[in-house]
Amino acid sequence: MEYRIVGDSCLDLTSEMKKEGKIKIVSLTLQVDGVDFIDDDSFDQKKFIKAVADFEGCPKSSCPSPEEYKKAFGEDEVTTFCVTLSAELSGSYNSAVLGQRMVEEEFPNKKVYVFNSRSACIGETLVALKIQECAGKGASFEEIVEQVEDYIRRRETLFVLENLETLRKNGRLTGMKAALVSVLNIKPVMMGTPEGTIEQCAIGRGTKKALKKMIEEVGSRVSDFENRIFGISHCNCPERARYVKEEVEKRYPFKQIIIADTAGVGTLYANDGGIVIAF
Structure with a gap:
């Protein structure tokens, strides 16, 4: 089965995963004292840490739009799995689900599933790796959804x-x-x-x-x-x-x-x- 994996930018990639380029990242935007930091390859961690330390207020994040997710899912019939931040901590999951509905309306034969990781950072990463593992074993779309959802329930x-x-x-x-x-x-x-x-x-x-x-x-x-x-x-x-x-x-x-x-x-x-x- 041909498939792609999309994750929001809270999904932390190892150096090896970055080189492989198998997971497409959709960026959140971070706001500190009126300045926007795009969470993509241009993100400067040390500059950002200093900005947060110097700011007395509350830094914020804004999730990708449904349109950004729709674009990342692809205008084709390739099966797509998405992994997002916990829906209890961010609007990223709900935005991805809206993007899923949009792309499925335009491409009725396309299969998309959005996983609420119920986690963040490396917790999201492990969900993406579980998807790869299941797909590598020849699991069907439905089997991958079932097995990965079970994994999310058991993961700590x-x-x-x-x-x-x-x-x-x-x-x-x-x-x-x-x-x-x-x-x-x-x-x-x-x-x-x-x-x-x-x-x-x-x-x-x-x-x-x-x-x-x-x-x-x-x-x-x-x-x-x-x-x-x-x-x-x-x-x-x-x-x-x-x-x-x-x-x-x-x-x-x-x-x-x-x-x-x-x-x-x-x-x-x-x-x-x-x-x-x-x-």
Whole structure:
């Protein structure tokens, strides 16, 4: 089956995936103090991090239009799968669904399916890789949809951030949690829920202890390591990502571990030094 994969720009690509060019990215736009940053190949992570740090207000993101998704899906009959940010965190999913309806009205024989990843960053990446895996095994359109939706229900996403201010300002956390982080150096381990929202699952005093707590959480959540890919997204902290990779390798026999740097949307919410894992 000929197919294509489309993802919004919160889907973090590894360097190998960028070279392969098999996943088409549709860009979100980030706004900081009246300046727009397009989340595409021109995105300057360090410049953006500085802009956010210097801005006292709340940076925002805007999702791609349905027309942009329609264009990415293609004006042909190639089967297309799309992976978006959690519908609970962004309007990207709903915009993609509208784009799907538009392209299917124009091309009735075209098959399009939009996956609500119920996650972000590397969590989206793993969904795209699952689509590739199923298609590579010769699964039909319907089988891919069923198997990937089941995978999304079982996949876990955890993260530790140095700074929770952007999540707090955007209403994703309570002010109390953000204050604890800044005043007491308490770093919460956050998790994505099956519904696509964010909850706290553990805490550590300092980043190193929080990362250890997060790694311990992995062992309590899965047992079929050999059948899973473990993914790491990092925001401008490759050494921290390598530390997580090495510690996970010592403890758990995942079939593969991948690392990606956050693109613009991931950088917006993870902030400098943030780590996101999915498995």
